[in-house]
Each structure stands twice: as structure tokens, then as C-alpha cells.
Amino acid sequence: MTVEQIVSEGKDQFPIGMRVLAVDDDPTCLLLLGTLLRRCQYHVTTTSQAKTALKMLRENKNKFDLVISDVHMPDMDGFKLLEHVGLEMDLPVIMLSANGDTKLVMKGITHGACDYLLKPVRIEELQNIWQHVVRRKKKDRCNSGSKDKPHPDSGEAAGIGNVDNNGKLNKKRKDQNEDEDDERDENGHDNEDPSAQKKPRVVWSVELHRKFVAAVNQLGIDKAVPKKILELMNVEKLTRENVASHLQKFRLYLKRISCVANQQANMAAALGTADSAYLRMGSLNGLGNFHTLAGSDQLHNAAFRSFPPSGVLGRLNTPAGLGIRGLPSPGTIQLGHVQNSGNPTNDLSKLQSFVPGNHNTNILQGMPMSLELDRLQHNKNVGHIGELPTTDSMTVFPGSGNLVDARITGFSNNQLLGVTSNSLMLEGSSQQATSHTSVSAIGFQNGNALSDFTSIAPASNQLQDSKAGSQGQASPINCNAGQIIRSAPQEWNAPRKDAPYQSHASINSSIPINGAMIQLGQCLDRNNSIFHRTTDLDSVGPLNFVDPLSIKHSEGDNSIMEPSVIEKEGYLMFQPRPHGSHVPDNIGSLEDLASAMMKQEGGCNGYSLRTSI
Amino acid sequence: MDFVNQLQRKFIDYSSSLHREGIVDDQFTQLRKLEDENSPHFVMEVASLFFEDCEKLINNMAIALEQKQGVDFKQIDECIHQLKGSSSSIGAMRVKNACIAFRSFSDAQNREGCLRCLQQLSHEYSLLKNKLQTLFVVSVASRYLYVCLLMVGRENEHAEPFSDVLVFQLEQQIVAAGGSIPRVH
Numbered sequence: 001m002t003v004e005q006i007v008s009e010g011k012d013q014f015p016i017g018m019r020v021l022a023v024d025d026d027p028t029c030l031l032l033l034g035t036l037l038r039r040c041q042y043h044v045t046t047t048s049q050a051k052t053a054l055k056m057l058r059e060n061k062n063k064f065d066l067v068i069s070d071v072h073m074p075d076m077d078g079f080k081l082l083e084h085v086g087l088e089m090d091l092p093v094i095m096l097s098a099n100g101d102t103k104l105v106m107k108g109i110t111h112g113a114c115d116y117l118l119k120p121v122r123i124e125e126l127q128n129i130w131q132h133v134v135r136r137k138k139k140d141r142c143n144s145g146s147k148d149k150p151h152p153d154s155g156e157a158a159g160i161g162n163v164d165n166n167g168k169l170n171k172k173r174k175d176q177n178e179d180e181d182d183e184r185d186e187n188g189h190d191n192e193d194p195s196a197q198k199k200p201r202v203v204w205s206v207e208l209h210r211k212f213v214a215a216v217n218q219l220g221i222d223k224a225v226p227k228k229i230l231e232l233m234n235v236e237k238l239t240r241e242n243v244a245s246h247l248q249k250f251r252l253y254l255k256r257i258s259c260v261a262n263q264q265a266n267m268a269a270a271l272g273t274a275d276s277a278y279l280r281m282g283s284l285n286g287l288g289n290f291h292t293l294a295g296s297d298q299l300h301n302a303a304f305r306s307f308p309p310s311g312v313l314g315r316l317n318t319p320a321g322l323g324i325r326g327l328p329s330p331g332t333i334q335l336g337h338v339q340n341s342g343n344p345t346n347d348l349s350k351l352q353s354f355v356p357g358n359h360n361t362n363i364l365q366g367m368p369m370s371l372e373l374d375r376l377q378h379n380k381n382v383g384h385i386g387e388l389p390t391t392d393s394m395t396v397f398p399g400s401g402n403l404v405d406a407r408i409t410g411f412s413n414n415q416l417l418g419v420t421s422n423s424l425m426l427e428g429s430s431q432q433a434t435s436h437t438s439v440s441a442i443g444f445q446n447g448n449a450l451s452d453f454t455s456i457a458p459a460s461n462q463l464q465d466s467k468a469g470s471q472g473q474a475s476p477i478n479c480n481a482g483q484i485i486r487s488a489p490q491e492w493n494a495p496r497k498d499a500p501y502q503s504h505a506s507i508n509s510s511i512p513i514n515g516a517m518i519q520l521g522q523c524l525d526r527n528n529s530i531f532h533r534t535t536d537l538d539s540v541g542p543l544n545f546v547d548p549l550s551i552k553h554s555e556g557d558n559s560i561m562e563p564s565v566i567e568k569e570g571y572l573m574f575q576p577r578p579h580g581s582h583v584p585d586n587i588g589s590l591e592d593l594a595s596a597m598m599k600q601e602g603g604c605n606g607y608s609l610r611t612s613i
Numbered sequence: 614m615d616f617v618n619q620l621q622r623k624f625i626d627y628s629s630s631l632h633r634e635g636i637v638d639d640q641f642t643q644l645r646k647l648e649d650e651n652s653p654h655f656v657m658e659v660a661s662l663f664f665e666d667c668e669k670l671i672n673n674m675a676i677a678l679e680q681k682q683g684v685d686f687k688q689i690d691e692c693i694h695q696l697k698g699s700s701s702s703i704g705a706m707r708v709k710n711a712c713i714a715f716r717s718f719s720d721a722q723n724r725e726g727c728l729r730c731l732q733q734l735s736h737e738y739s740l741l742k743n744k745l746q747t748l749f750v751v752s753v754a755s756r757y758l759y760v761c762l763l764m765v766g767r768e769n770e771h772a773e774p775f776s777d778v779l780v781f782q783l784e785q786q787i788v789a790a791g792g793s794i795p796r797v798h
Contacts, residue, residue, distance in 0.1 A: 032702050097698075119698045
């Protein structure tokens with residue numbers, strides 16, 4: 001089935017055909033999970049390696065609708081995979097574990113899992129997982145809906161709100177012109193987005209921003225007033241308010257970068273101590289923030305919000321001189337409120353624009369932007385924003401537009417900033433067609449990010465590999481069977497009809513019983529054509545004895561039906577006598593029967609499946 | 614055909630005894646339900662995967678417990694966890710319970726206790742394996758038996774015991790059990 005077929009099928013009869021990626025290192029569970037999911041009529045890809053799963057996802061984000069992953073995996077922690085997926089692809093992820101500790105479940109939730117299932121997983125639970133996909137799609141639609149929403153100027157408001165160390169931004173937000181839409185309001189509000197959207201949101205694309213800057217330059221930064229800028233820009237659907245807020249941010253940004261040099265020394269001293277504490281908090285919040293970035297979990301936001309800005313932030317605030325209202329002197333403001341945002345808000349844009357320049361020197365300059373989310377996890381990764389373009393202010397803003405566009409709602413520290421920008425870039429890029437332009441426009445990137453972003457394409461046979469892998473897992477027996485057929489010694493004494501029969505017979509005779517069971521079954525599968533002369537044993541029904549045997553008899557090949565032939569073929573584990581008349585009436589205990597069969601095989605070598613190879 | 618009846622009955626009895634003895638639980642029943650025409654050997658496949666996995670894990674744990682330098686209880690814990698997961702997925706109740714008991718000793722870092730538990734676990738595993746294998750053998754064999762009997766009866770004119778009447782009886786039984794009869798040309 002091609003992907004296109006699947007996609008179209010999936011869309012038509014959702015949830016049927018929903019594409020699920022299942023990850024579990026335990027082959028038993030993986031096979032079971034895959035089978036159960038297929039029984040629910042989903043389209044399933046299985047893999048036992050988290051890294052393979054990530055590769056597949058990165059290869060094509062739209063290939064899957066949902067990911068189910070085990071928690072305990074050798075190559076990568078399930079929670080880590082969860083974060084990656086949430087950040088990079090923003091797909092719903094369901095965790096699976098044999099361990100149902102409350103702590104673990106909580107961890108799953110905070111990392112952004114949509115659900116947490118316990119093993120053994122039952123089909124009833126799997127039948128409802130499609131709800132997570134629908135829920136997310138709905139949120140997506142509302143979030144990125146119309147592009148005319150007012151630019152989150154409220155980001156600024158949020159920043160202001162952050163000033164008072166309370167993480168409360170709601171109040172302050174209302175002070176601003178725009179009231180942020182619900183989607184932006186991921187402050188722990190339990191908002192499943194209402195379908196009604198209040199205001200269109202403005203996306204400050206590269207083009208738009210360029211026009212803006214051009215207008216500002218033309219007017220002169222001092223004389224640039226929103227109204228005039230608006231006129232000069234001559235863009236439809238842009239309101240004075242949009243321009244005003246954008247202008248305010250622009251001004252702050254300019255101030256900040258111009259003051260960077262002056263502030264560095266001060267900041268270094270002031271923030272030196274704050275740093276470590278900050279980092280710690282960052283790490284604490286980090287995971288939650290990743291969540292926020294993904295914008296997927298309200299609960300998470302609430303939890304996140306519960307982290308009170310510590311005294312650290314207070315300290316950060318002071319040197320920053322947070323007077324976000326109006327234009328505080330140094331560009332420290334941004335840093336202050338960036339770090340202080342205990343509440344996830346959409347200061348995303350703000351943060352993006354105003355990379356903490358006044359933060360520690362090291363941080364500012366030495367931040368390679370990296371899309372390697374692994375690294376982002378580390379505390380060292382403070383604010384990997386990348387080189388701030390000091391000269392080209394324009395490059396910063398378009399990014400903010402894009403970033404706002406994405407569903408990131410807030411973050412509280414530089415780490416997140418870095419992560420945010422990365423993920424935002426990815427998200428924003430993916431959400432807009434202007435993927436590369438927006439990425440490049442942001443100017444945060446170094447070759448690293450871009451290359452990561454664009455070159456995340458592993459071989460196209462990844463999927464096939466994983467499929468092969470999963471198939472391999474699901475039926476290792478097939479391989480075994482094949483090998484056994486080749487290597488089994490010939491012990492059957494009866495005259496052979498032809499080679500295939502021969503090998504089957506020998507399989508029966510020499511393979512240990514459990515192996516025989518499997519191989520036999522598989523042989524039957526594989527050698528239909530051979531068997532069909534007498535019967536299509538492959539179609540012999542399921543394990544339950546009473547189930548129908550859908551045997552397809554061949555067209556009357558009578559010669560085959562001689563009992564002696566049957567005997568030679570050795571289809572049966574026990575030897576039917578000629579004319580079938582010697583079937584014992586009393587089969588005794590089943591175990592005796594089984595062992596009798598095994599004895600007839602001429603002595604099996606024990607019960608190991610593998611050793612028969 | 615009395616023989617077929619007997620076999621059928623034995624099969625059912627045997628599989629209920631597995632449930633009664635707690636060797637398998639409801640999850641195993643669910644697994645059986647997943648079998649159909651498309652995946653007729655599903656339970657066998659899963660069971661063999663499980664056997665492989667289980668043996669490997671038991672081996673690893675045995676080796677870990679043998680370490681003179683010091684037992685890596687963390688590794689043992691991981692093994693137990695995985696085994697618990699797969700045994701519960703397949704419905705191997707006693708194996709799973711053995712894992713749970715094992716875990717408490719592993720948490721307490723009690724080497725002696727762990728060794729005992731490992732032995733118990735091994736024992737439960739062997740028991741399960743034997744029982745399941747028997748089940749498989751009989752079910753597959755009986756299917757073949759039926760097929761053979763049917764074919765012999767149908768196609769071999771010289772087979773006296775298998776007159777059409779007998780074949781018809783067989784078919785009746787199958788239909789009564791809810792199955793369908795393949796059409797033979």
C-alpha cells in the first residue's frame with residue numbers, strides 16, 4: 001500500500017487507516033501491539049529502535065498520525081523520544097509501560113504524552129487512541145488558523161506581567177491593545193480552543209518586516225510613528241495596532257543590541273550567580289517548557305506555572321532593570337522578562353526578537369544554534385540562540401513572526417529560547433510554505449541548524465528497514481523455516497516424491513517440537529503451492545480446534561490421496577496408517593500424544609527454537 | 614468419528630486446565646481471539662518470540678547473579694521489568710507473578726533471594742513452555758488429522774472406514790462447532 005493510498009484512505013474513513021508508529025524493544029510486546037493495532041484497522045509501522053523511529057519521523061512528518069512508545073528502551077529513554085517527537089514533529093505520543101507508578105505516569109504527562117497505557121495493552125484501549133489525533137488536529141486548526149490574528153503584542157504584555165515575579169500575565173495582557181487569543185493563552189487555562197477566534201493574527205513575515213524596516217528607515221527611527229509606517233508599508237489588513245506593537249518591539253530590540261557592549265560587564269557580574277540557579281530552574285522547567293512549546297498539554301502548562309519564579313529571577317530582574325512598560329533604558333529588559341517568565345506566554349516572539357543580549361557574555365556569543373535536541377536537554381545548552389546578528393536587525397524579526405505563528409506559547413529561560421527557536425523554526429517552517437526562507441531569515445541559524453533541518457532525510461528505505469525489521473520480528477520463524485528447510489537432514493525413510501516434500505518431511509522429523517510447530521506452520525505458509533496438491537494447510541484454521549478448516553483441495557489428484565503418500569509426506573506429526581483406519585480411538589492424555597509424536601520424529605534435540613537453525 | 618470428538622474435547626479440557634492452574638490468564642484468551650484467517654498462527658508466533666526473549670533474559674540474570682565482583686542489580690531489575698512486560702502481554706500469569714516476587718528481592722539487593730527467585734522463574738517458564746507446546750502440537754496435529762481424514766475419506770475410494778457417511782458426520786461436527794466446510798472438487 002502506498003503512502004498516498006493510506007493517506008487518502010485515512011482521511012476518508014478516519015480513524016480507519018490512521019497511521020501509527022509503534023516503538024518497543026520487546027519483540028513479544030511489539031508483535032502483540034502491532035497486531036492489536038492492525039485489528040483496529042490502523043495502519044501500523046513497528047520498530048524496536050527509538051532512533052529508527054525518530055529517523056522515520058524526521059524523514060517525513062506527515063507520514064504518521066500517532067506514535068506509541070514503550071518507556072523502557074535500551075537505546076533511548078521513552079521520555080526522551082517523547083520530547084523529541086513533541087518538539088520536532090508535534091505528533092501525539094502515547095506511552096506504554098508495564099510499570100504504572102504514579103510517578104512515572106506523571107513524568108509521562110509532564111513530558112507531553114497524550115496518554116499512558118499499561119501493559120498488557122488491551123484492544124479496547126487502543127480502539128480509542130484516535131481521539132488524541134483528532135484533538136490535536138482541532139487544536140492545530142484553531143491555533144494556526146487564520147493568519148490575520150493580531151501579532152502577539154501581548155507577548156510584550158506578558159513580559160510586563162512577568163516583571164512582577166508572579167508569572168501572572170493575564171492582567172497585564174489586557175492592558176495592551178490586543179487581547180491574546182485563546183491559543184496564545186496557554187497559561188494553564190484549560191482551553192481546548194474554542195472554534196470562535198476573536199482577532200486575526202498578523203504574521204510578520206520576512207517580506208512584511210522588510211517593508212516595515214524600510215518604512216522606519218525612511219521616516220527615521222525617531223520620527224517613525226505607526227500611522228506613517230502603516231501608510232508607507234501599504235499592506236492590506238495591517239492595522240495601526242499591529243504596526244505599533246511591532247514598532248515597540250523593534251525599538252527595544254535596537255536599544256538592546258546597541259547597549260549590549262555596555263551592559264555586558266554589568267550583566268556578567270550580576271548574572272554570574274544567577275546563571276547556575278537559572279539553569280537549574282531551567283532544567284526543572286525545561287521539560288515542561290518543551291511541552292509548552294509543543295503546545296500540547298494544558299496540564300503541563302499548569303504544572304509549569306506552578307514553578308514560582310525564584311529569587312533567582314528576582315535577581316535577574318534587578319540588573320535587567322525591568323521596566324518593560326515604555327522603554328526601559330538598557331536592553332536588559334528583555335533578558336529580564338525572558339528569564340522571568342515563569343508563565344508561558346507568547347512572548348515567544350519577543351524572546352525570539354530579543355535574544356538575551358544582556359545576558360552573560362558567554363551566552364550571547366557562544367550559542368551555536370543547534371537542532372540537536374539531545375543537546376538541548378543539557379543544562380549547558382543555555383540559550384543556544386546562535387549568533388545574534390548585530391547589524392542586521394531585520395533578520396531577527398521575521399523569525400519572530402514565524403515563531404509566533406507556531407504554537408509555542410512561552411518559555412522561561414534561555415534554554416527554552418534556544419529550543420524554542422529551533423523548534424519554532426521547524427514548526428513555523430513546516431507550517432508555512434516558506435520553510436527555508438523563514439529559517440534563514442531568523443538569522444539565528446548557523447550552518448548547523450539549517451543543515452540539520454534540511455538534511456534530516458535518512459535513506460528512503462528507512463521505513464522499509466523498519467518494516468523489514470518489524471516483519472523480521474514478527475516472523476523470525478520464517479527465516480528459521482527457510483534455513484531449516486535447507487539444512488535439515490533427511491531422516492524420513494519413505495520414498496520421496498520430490499524435493500519439497502522431502503524437505504518438509506525432514507523438517508517434521510528433525511526439528512524439535514516447538515520449532516516444528518512454528519516451522520511447520522510457516523512452511524505451510526510458504527509452500528502453499530506444494531501443499532495444495534493435497535491440501536492447503538496454510539489455510540488450516542486458527543489454533544482453536546473447532547474453527548473451520550478452510551481447506552482448498554486441489555482438483556482431484558487422486559494419486560496423492562493414497563494414505564501411504566500421506567504418510568511419506570509426513571504432514572501429520574503422527575503417522576496415519578494406510579487407509580486411515582488405524583487412527584487410535586483413545587488418544588489418551590494430550591501430553592502423551594505430544595511426546596509420542598515427538599518420539600516418532602526420531603528424537604528431537606530439546607526444545608529450543610533457535611537451536612534448530 | 615469418535616476420535617475427532619475425543620481430540621476436540623481433550624483440547625478444550627487441556628486449555629481450560631491451563632487457565633485453571635493459572636499458567637495463562639485472560640490475556641492469553643485475548644491473544645487466541647486475535648487469530649483469524651489472516652494470522653492463523655499468531656499465538657504460536659507470539660509464544661515463540663516470548664520463549665526466546667524469556668530464555669535470553671533468564672540467562673542474563675543468571676550471569677549477572679554469578680558475578681563475583683558484585684551483582685548489578687540494576688541490570689537485573691531491567692531484565693525483570695522487561696520479562697514482566699512480555700509475560701503479561703502474552704498472558705503468562707505465573708511467570709509474571711514470579712517476576713513480581715523477584716523484583717522485591719532485587720530491590721532489596723538480596724542476592725540469595727534473587728537466586729531463589731530466578732530458579733522459581735525458570736521453573737515457571739519451563740512449565741509454561743511445555744504446556745503451550747503441547748497445546749500447539751495437538752491443535753496443529755488435530756487440524757492435520759481432520760484434513761487427512763477428510764481427504765482420505767473423500768478421495769480414496771478404497772478407504773472403507775471412511776465412507777461418505779462418516780465424512781458427512783465429520784462435516785456435521787464442524788458445522789455444529791461453527792466452522793465451515795471446504796468444498797472439494
